[in-house]
Amino acid sequence: MVNIPKVAVLFGFGINCDRETAAVFELAGAQSERVHVNNFVNNERDLSEFHILAVPGGFSFGDHLGSGRLLGNRMRFAMRKQLSEFVAAGKPIIGICNGFQVLVKTGLLPGREKPDFEQSASLTLNNSGRYEDRWITLDFDPNSKCIWTKGITRIECPVRHGEGRFVMPSITDLDTLEKNHQIVTRYVDPSTEPGKGITNEDLPFPICPNGSIRNIAGICDPTGLIFGLMPHPEAAYANFLHPHHTRKEIQEEILGEGMKIFQNAVNYAKSNL
Amino acid sequence: MSTNVVRIETTPKRGEGMRDVRGDSVKRQLLADHGIKIGNVRSIVGFLIFSEIDAEKIAQRADDVFADPIIEESTTNKLHLDDINLFPDPLDMVVTIGFKPGVTDNPGKAALDGFRTIFPDAGPEANISTYITYGFTGLPSNIEGDWLSKQLHNGLIERALISSKGQPPPKIEYTPVEPSSYAKPATINLEVSDDELLKISDEGLLALNLEEMQTIQSHYRNLDVRKSREAVGLPQNAPTDVELECLAQTWSEHCKHKIFAAHINHIDKETGENSEIDSLFKTHIMTPTLDMKKEVDWLLSVFHDNSGVIAWDENWSVCMKAETHNSPSALDPYGGAMTGIVGVNRDILGTGLGARPIANTDVFCFGPPTWKGDLPDNLFHPSRVLRGVHAGVRVGGNESGIPTVNGAIVFDDRYIGKPLVYCGTIGIMPRQLSDGRESHEKNPQPGDRVYMVGGRVGYDGIHGATFSSLELTEESPSSAVQIGDPITQKKMIDMILEARDIGLITCITDNGAGGLSSSIGEMAEYTNGCKIDLGKVPLKQAGLSSWEILVSESQERMTVAVKESDVTKFEALAKLHEVEATWVADFTNTGLFHVTHDDDTVALLPIEFLHDGVPQLRLESEWKKPTHEEFIPHSNASHTDLLMRMLSRPNIASKETWVRQYDHEVIAQTAVKPFVGIENDGPGDAGVLAPIHGSTRGLVVSNGISPRYSDIDAGAMAAAAVDEAMRNAVCAGADLSKIAGLDNFCWPDPIESAKTPDGKFKLAQLVRANRELERICRAYFVPCISGKDSMKNDYGTGENKISIPPTLLFSLFGNHPDVRYTTTSDLKPGESIYLLGESKQELGASEISFMLKESNEANGIGGTVPQLPYPEINLASYKSLTKAIQNGLIRTAHDCSEGGVAIAIAEMCIGGRCGAEIDIDGPGNADLWGRLWGESLGRIIVGVKQENRERFLAMMKGHNLTYMGETTDGDNLLIWDGDELIIEANTEEMASVWKNSLDMTGGN
Structure with missing residues (x-):
């Protein structure tokens, strides 16, 4: 049993959401540390010191050669052993936005029971051809094994990406993913009832901001410990960050609905690690 | 070891769920900018790898570095275009674009980094250059290759190769940078x-x-x-x-x-x-600030460092700097603007012992994007400048992880000669370092x-x-x-x-x-x-x-x-x-x-x-009042029609499709975003930030700019800029006892000479602007802590000379006590609507005057330009309003600027997607045009819920506050002038006109 789980928040090479990602884990009751990727690559630090790993958003290596690809390669080739051990130890990993792209390109997502570091899906340029920052609505698969999203039905938070369109080589791959409840969260029409928004029909722009197949916003690995998503729940950590906060009553409570994802992982680590 | 050059090409796979988005973007842009419909555009990204690794080894790992095996095809030492399976249809035109040798090739640099991860033995001289190839089908037959390639590249920094139908595809080769020749x-x-x-x-x-x-x-x-x-x-x-x-x-x-x-x-x-x-600087900027410094303890560092620093609280100080990058942006809009934004970020990093950049602002002045007239030699079309500058600031800001939280885009014909690209950055640092040193020194x-x-x-x-x-x-x-x-x-x-x-x-x-x-x-x-x-x-x-x-x-x-x-x-x-x-x-x-x-x-x-x-320069300045034909509208159009036309004016229309491409939320601190309201598309006034995670303490940042008032009086232009920045900060609920300003002057050359025969007048404009800047800043107690000037914003000589309108950007930043207690411009259900401040007969150089002059519905833009004779009266009302906001009494406020009350209330309806019914009859002597379209300073429209009305009115007692009307459940804006209905406009229609005019995306 861990009282205060330790979170490694990667930074360096153009990762840029490291500070807020570290902050929200602290607000969720963990102790977080921003650790430069090279500290792990050079074996000056070891992932085993930590209970949770976060790969934050940003523009690692400028997203040249495809988002997340070059950082993904560093992790695939230079952190493979540490990552395998971390996963084998049953410790949670989250990748947000660029971090999601990194986890997909390392092959950790959608992944297999045991990581093989082979890429099997991709995140590519939005159909609009544009990077955009806008708030979207997400519904969650209630039957997913994902430990990060337990008890969450719907949240609103921003997307901020130009390459968020999830693709897989074939429809059967997607069917398998769906059947395994690995499609954790999807973009939904905000006018639907919470929990009733999920559909395989292509939702129009900007409800589905990037043209993602089956409106996929985030997926997990078969164990439910590794979770990646394009939207930024950490940017919805506070109620006053919601674009409509001036349309609502002023709230004493600061923490917003984006916090639940981080609290879930911290609670998981507390009871399971 | 011997070196060789290996070519890798990648192109999007075809098939279900696969798209060539880069190609589609080119297709949409040609449609949006030039009305050209193209059948299809396909893209290929190429890499020319100069290294000690041979082709066979690189080919084996191409899908690890250069191509994404799920979505891309790669080939080694071949051209994809020669592959009949991938490109079965003959192409009408092919354009290949690469950087000129020596120009920064960021994808190439990143590729090299990734290449070295896989091939640590690539060699000390290893280098990678990149190119992109576009293949066109269904190209209209009248499109020339040269013209097409010019739309896709900038000859100053890039080279392009073209092939027409039936010709072999162009093949760009690796060109090393020539070594410079050292001279003793x-x-x-x-x-x-x-x-x-x-x-x-x-x-x-x-x-x-x-x-x-x-x-x-x-x-x-x-x-x-x-x-x-x-x-x-x-x-x-x-x-x-x-x-x-x-x-x-x-x-x-x-x-x-x-x-x-x-x-x-x-x-x-x-x-x-x-x-x-x-010295204008010492007299009108430095002295007033040093005078104010005697009265407060929070001005930590002014003028001598890379940016001015103020104490935000006991633990943190904040600083801000704005810069211009006009000439480089005229030559290469993309590169010029990008180096502008990353350059001003470094000013923050170079402040004190190093501040962390936490927010960017950007304000651009361009020629009209719809310009149909002639263009002088060597100048880009304004739409091209807009696209390039926007892309440069987008990439520079987004990739640096610094949110772009506030800005503006201003249009005037004269900015065709020289676009203005103002980039600003706010920084934060701990006041004391762990070793006890003060960080600002x-x-x-x-x-x-x-x-x-x-x-x-x-x-x-x-x-x-x-x-x-x-x-x-x-x-x-x-x-x-x-x-x-x-x-x-x-x-x-x-x-x-x-x-x-x-x-x-x-x-x-x-x-x-x-x-x-x-x-x-x-x-x-x-x-x-x-x-x-x-x-x-x-x-x-x-x-x-x-x-x-x-x-x-x-x-x-x-x-x-x-x-x-x-x-x-x-x-x-x-x-x-x-x-x-x-x-x-x-x-x-x-x-x-x-x-x-x-x-x-x-x-x-x-x-x-x-x-x-x-040595100190000695200059001559001479002010003569410019003459303009009076603005007397003789339009037959109804005010409702004028409202619709005004909403589509580039200076007023929504810039949402552009601004949304900036990350305005990274760092998870942006409490008031550039767009607000129920559909997140109403205009935001100031940016409000809560940079310490878990705390509601905030910062406000706003901008004011009103260059066309210089046509009548550059002094009034400066006063208007300060007041606009101030109004925006007031709407946010800023703490007016701790705000600071930045003056950023862009002027045409004000030194009299053969090339500048009117130099004395332009210098007199600068003198007047500085005097008004000092007067208003002293009255509002806004010390200018940092500034910049760019004094040669002209193009050409003689008859064809284009000089920009003298332009002051005034940026303001300061403290916000609690970001939860703020307002946004969108009307909320059940609000009463009030006007703070007085509408005067001030239509000189107004947006409506320019619009009607351009359409020959008025003869001139002359008249009284908005004045600020008693800024202390404004300040008193601003203080009361911020108090009301900080007490949670109002959640809706929007300042009146271009287009006056009519545009402000229309924007508030759009943000709230609601109706409103107001009467613009009120105190003062202004006529209907003045009250509806005039741009008098000091005015803010507020919405107040019924339950807060009494307390709000008590708090605003003694100020010039006029009841205008109510929000309605309907979806129409009704504006009355006493008994007469002047405007009746549907909110969705207003939203559509306002949002579409500058949407140059060509679709989604």
Whole structure:
């Protein structure tokens, strides 16, 4: 049993959401540390010191050669052993936005029971051809094994990406993913009832901001410990960050609905690690 | 090992769920900008790899580095276009675009990094250059290849190859950068005639005037100077080219602000005034701020550092800086704007012992994007400038992880001649470092080592600022324009902030204009001396001459001083972050700026002469009131129709499709975003930030700009800019007891000369703007803590000369007590609507006057331009309003600017997607046009819920507050003038017109 789980928040090479990602884990009751990727690559630090790993958003290596690809390669080739051990130890990993792209390109997502570091899906340029920052609505698969999203039905938070369109080589791959409840969260029409928004029909722009197949916003690995998503729940950590906060009553409570994802992982680590 | 060049190409796979988005984007853009419909565009990205690894090995790993195996096809040493399976249909045209050698190729750099991960033995000289190929089908037959390629590339920095139908596809080849030819430092004989002195200045692009050249000449006649030079082996009585270049940079208008420091004789023909001004800067900007500094304890550092610093609370200080990057953006809108934004980020990083950039603002002034008239030679169409500048700021800001939280885009025909690109950045730093030092103070000591950190020095960036647009051609050297490299800079920022936190930095500044010459030269003032060795400076290409290394403005570099005892830690940190940090100089206390190249001294200048030797300019200013035909509308259109037309005016229309492409929320702190309201598409006024996670304490940032008022009076223009920034901050609920301003002047050349016959008038405009700036800032208690001026914003000469309207951007930032207690412009259900302030008959140079003059529904734009005679009255009302906001009594406020009350209330309805019914009859003598469309200052429309009405009215007692009406459940805006219904407009229709006019995306 861990009282205060330790979170490694990667930074360096153009990762840029490291500070807020570290902050929200602290607000969720963990102790977080921003650790430069090279500290792990050079074996000056070891992932085993930590209970949770976060790969934050940003523009690692400028997203040249495809988002997340070059950082993904560093992790695939230079952190493979540490990552395998971390996963084998049953410790949670989250990748947000660029971090999601990194986890997909390392092959950790959608992944297999045991990581093989082979890429099997991709995140590519939005159909609009544009990077955009806008708030979207997400519904969650209630039957997913994902430990990060337990008890969450719907949240609103921003997307901020130009390459968020999830693709897989074939429809059967997607069917398998769906059947395994690995499609954790999807973009939904905000006018639907919470929990009733999920559909395989292509939702129009900007409800589905990037043209993602089956409106996929985030997926997990078969164990439910590794979770990646394009939207930024950490940017919805506070109620006053919601674009409509001036349309609502002023709230004493600061923490917003984006916090639940981080609290879930911290609670998981507390009871399971 | 032998080296070879290997070509890799990638292209999107075809099939279900696969798309060629890059190609689609080109297709949409050609449709949006030129109305050209194209069948299909396909894209190929190419890499030319120069390394010691052979083709076979690279081919095996191509899908690990260059291509995404899920979505892309790759090929090695072949052209995809030759593959009939991938490209079965014949193409009508193929255009291949690559960078010119020596131009920053960011994808190439990233690719090399990834390549080295896989192939550590790629060789020390390994390099990768990239290109992109577009293949067109269904291209209209009248489209010429040259024209098409010009739409897709900028000849200044890129090269394009074209092939037409039936021709083999173009094949771009790897072209190494030619090494520069090193020239030994030359001696420049200044014992020549005055004409010859000027010729030396002109031909060397030194931009020094005769008096300045003579001052330099006499320096070398000083016997003490000659003696000290002899001692280090320099020519005794003449400067080296290194010295002359160094003086030219340090004494440039850009670095020394000579016009703002000038002695001015000012004559006012209207009033008969004839007076002397000893420096506009000292008189109207510095003195007022220093006066205010006596009254408060939060002005920590003003004017002398890279940005002004204020104490935010006991633990944190904040700083802000705004810069312009106009000329570079005119030449290469993308690269120019990107280096603008990443450059001003470095100003923040170079403030104190290093501040962290946390927010960007950007304000652009362009020609109209729909311009149909002629364009002078060498100028881009305004839509192209808009696209390029926007993309540069987008990439620069987004990739740096700094949110763009506030800004504006202003349009006027005259900005075709020179676009204005204002980039601002806010920074934050802990007030005390862990070792107890105050972070806003630099404290280098003699003996400290000086490191150059970040990028390398290259031929790009030499004289970048001094090239004039007329001398630029297709064949201009790449040195004229640079492209930023945000990732190199981001790595450097990460590293420097860590170094700061563990106390390794004693002094830091950025390398911008003037390069090392300025950065080390400025820092050397602290210790009174430095010794630089140019031989240690890492170079992008071999063979640069001494003066080139010293003055190159190559990007992404900081100059950092470190105590000798800390250098091991500092260098280890640089290594961890993969940032190059090189010891290039030492601080001394010799009083000398001493430069060597390896063992030879190449420059020796007294620090005092370098910094204080420049003679003061003497300038003439003469004000005559300009005449304009009075604005008397004779339009038959209804005010409802005028409202719809006004909403689509570029100056008023929504910029959402552009602004949404900026990340405005990274760092998770943006509490009021650029777009607000129920559909997140109403206009935001100020940016509100809560930068400390978990805390509701906030910062406000806003901008004011109103350049067209200069047509009537530049003084009124300046007052309007300050008031607009202030109104926006008031709407946010800012703490008005702790706000600071930044003045950013962009002017046409105000020095009377043969090329500028109206220089005296333009200088008089500057005098009036400064006087009003001082008057309003003192009244509002907004100290200007940092500023900038760009004084040569003209294009061409004689009859065809285009001068921009004199433009002041006023940026404001300050404290916000609690970000939850703020307002947004969208009306909320059940609100009563009030107008704070008075509508006067002030239609001169208003947006409606320009619109109706352009359509021949009015003869002129003349009349009374908005005035601010009693700013203290405004301030009192602003204070009460912010109090009401901070007490949670109102959640809706929006200031009236371009388009007056009519546009403000329309925007509020759009944001709330609701109706409103108001009566614009009110106090004062203004007529219907004045009350509806006039742009009087000091006005804010507020919405108040029923339950808060009484308390709100009590709090606003004594101020000029007029009840206007109510929100309605319907979806129409109704505006009455007493008994007469003036405007009836549907909210959805207003939203559609307002949102579509500047949407140049060509669809989703």
